[in-house]
Amino acid sequence: MDYILETRALSKRYGKTRAIDTVSLHVKKGAIYGLIGRNGAGKSTLLKMIAGLARPTEGSLQLFGSEAGDKGLAFSRIGVLIEHPGLYYNMSARENLTVKLMALGIREKDAADRLLETVGLRDTGKKSVKKFSMGMQQRLGIALALAGNPDLMLLDEPINGLDPQGIAEMRQILERLNREYGITIIISSHILEELAKVATDYGILHEGRLLEELTHQELLEKGGEHIELKTGDAPAACTVLEENGIAQYKVIDKDTIRIFERLTDSGNIAMAMANGHVPLLGIQVKNESLENYFLNLTGGAAHV
Amino acid sequence: MFNLIKSECYKALHLRSVRVMFLIVLIFGLSSGFLLKTATTMTDSLSAEDAAQLAENLEGMPVEVRMGIYTPVDQSLVRNGAVDLGDLAMADLSGGMLALFVGILSALFVSADFSCRYIINIAGHVQGKAKLVIPKLLVLTGLIFVMFLLFHGADFLSARIAFGDILYVSDGARLMQYLGLQLLLHTAFGFVIAFLCFTVRSIAFDVTAGVLLASGLVSMAYRVTDIIAKHVFHVAQPDTGVISLSRAISEVMPAADASVMQRGLIIGCVYFAAAAGLSFVVMQRRDIA
Known part of the structure; x- marks a missing residue:
């Protein structure tokens, strides 16, 4: 099987608390992988470890076919939007993107505009991000995650707090990114009905443990x-x-x-x-x- | 690395907190000359007895227990009807006012990435998280340097207007040496605050720490250490405060002995290197988010 991400008994402890307990996750290339779990199940912690933002206490992960570590380049192929977008609220959308594009050494002049176009924020001009609606901020978070042309995107609760229109727009964006750009997406959400509309695979996390992985087809067969x-x-x-x-x-x-x-x-x-x-x-x-x-x-x- | 430095520069130019700090420093610098002029006029108007009493009170107070921001002005600023630029610079720097601004600037600049969580957009793209520290500290050094230039430029300009032709430079080389050493000490202070930011990652804590450390809060800890050294370990005249950065900032003066300057240089270098080194270690070991 051609997995873009594979974790092997990944664990994370904070003191005596085991936030993630021997999780072995398998994400196929091109999938939209829905990560399901209650509050405190460990979804964000797991995504942070996959993104290289938190160090596993035990276990390992294989990204794009090779072992991921501090020295590897694998993490640079991942775009993240974890918990809520990391934005400079006094800067404009373009300025926020420019900071990241500069850090990545991307010099194309229209790179920021293209990303803003992708998420439908092209016309925001010099408006500071703090004046954006929550949906617009989430879309800018997606644009930031897209900077650097990632092969894998990790989205933690990207539709949290959005109105129905915002949720529909976000769904369309994710489907387009997956279909047109071939980006594999791992997405966690509380809104399971919405998740079921886009996900091709699921992983069910409960109290830090991965209870089951199944495809959408398997779910239909099992659930009914x-x-x-x-x-x-x-x-x-x-x-x-x-x-x-x-x-x-x-x-x-x-x-x-x-x-x-x-x-x-x-x-x-x-x-x-x-x-x-x-x-x-x-x-x-x-x-x-x-x-x-x-x-x-x-x-x-x-x-x- | 070059890309990260460019990105940090862009951020520094676009952060409102940095702009506000520079504006405050500029306003303070521009008003400083006039404030000093007013202060010297007031001390001039003191009776000889009051002036002697004031000087006696100040002399009796050990340097290491002077807490808070102050501007050490007395009649000595105007000597033989002239004001030395070196004395003027000392009046502003030794009191810790610029250190206060440096502390707040460092806390706001370094904490910004953590407080708004922008760092998670970048961190995954950098091999070895410690590499995030280098561009941050380099740009912080640049910001402190610009703040120094801005403050002293505005300060000297306002002093020129306030004092007029009586302003002069007695020893240019000595003044440059003094300013250079103070820049090192202030940068080291900024690095200490940066280290706290990398460690604690709370903008409220970091700014408060910047203010308190610039105010000489650590001097209390040194006093306690001295008391313990004297009564527990029977050290005759303990003076652990001699290694304090804030004390070095207040003791290094244009007319100070070579030994004081040398000690200031060593303290500046040690704090500079230690804070940078510890920042690398903290960033490498700790989770980003």
């Missing part, structure tokens, strides 16, 4: 669709489901039940609820297999 039922009386709804021979369901919260069988039978289920005098607020077939799969794997609907 479900019916989401919204009701004002979940216990009564459960009784009705069981009376109708439905056993594969899960109560998500006091208003929501997910049913994993008889997916084409939603009309009859709605009728049964009405007959049983159970208030029905909504019923629809959904495919949130990534979130469902993650919750099942990590044990419950805690914060992702």
Whole structure:
């Protein structure tokens, strides 16, 4: 298999706390790899180690087919946007890019403009970055990560805090970078529904350990669709489901039940609820297999 | 390396904090001559008894316990109806005012990358994280040099206007030697603050440390060390403060003995090299983010 990144039992300890515990990650060239985990699962720490910003306590990583270390050039082929963009807020977008382009020795006069064009910030002029919206700052962060033509981009929560339009724009940018420039992307996000729209592969991180790696196809095969039922009386709804021979369901919260069988039978289920005098607020077939799969794997609907 | 230096220069030219610091130094330099003129006029107007009392009080105070920023002005600034440029420079430098500005500038410039996290955009592209220290310290040296020029240029200009024709240079070579040595000591001080920035990475802490160290806070630590040396180790007359950078800045004067100048040179070089060396070690060993 042609892996662009492979970690071998990578670990990071802070004092007695093991933030990352023997993680062996495999990222294929050209993939959009979704890194999933709850708050504090170790996603940012793992990405920092991959970017060469933090030193592993144990283990090793292979980047672009060779061992990555302090002396190697491998890290220079990685663009990063970790936690939030590192920007000089009193400078303009172009000035921020110029600082990095100069440091990398890139002398093409239009390099900054081309990068701004790529992320849709060409017309920001001399406006200082502090006056940018969060979405614009995130896009500038992507432009900075793109400086130096990286082969691998590490994006930690790039859609955090963005409005729906900003999320859609970010998704389009990432898809274009992956498709047109062939950049492999590792992306972590809390918004699993969004992640499921772009990712080709997934790694599920829980309490510093990598629980599982799977492709999008494998996820579809494993997860499957479900019916989401919204009701004002979940216990009564459960009784009705069981009376109708439905056993594969899960109560998500006091208003929501997910049913994993008889997916084409939603009309009859709605009728049964009405007959049983159970208030029905909504019923629809959904495919949130990534979130469902993650919750099942990590044990419950805690914060992702 | 050259690219990183260019990038640091570009950053220094575009950072608002650096521009503001230069503006403050320029304003202070331009007002300094007039302030000194006012101060000398005030001391001139003191009665002979008050002046003698003031001089006695100052003489009785050991150098190492003088904390805070002060400008050592007395009637000696105007001698035989003339003002020596060397005395004027000393009045500004020995009091620690420029060291204060150097401390704040160093903290703002070096911490900027860490506080806004811009460093994570660059760090991965550099082989050996310690290499990030060299361009930063080189450009900081340049900034301190420019600050020196700006301050003294403005200071001498305002003094020329305030004092008029009575301003003169008694010994040009001696003045240059003095300014050169003070530049070394101030740069070493800037490097010490830079080392703190590489280590602590909190702009609030770093600026506070710059202000407190320029104010001679460390002199208290030396006093405590002296007391311990005297009472625990029975050293007759301990004076550990002799190795203090802030004391060297206040003791090195245009008319100082060769031994004082020599000691200042050694202290400057040692602090300069030690702070730079430790900064390399810290950057190499610690995680960037």
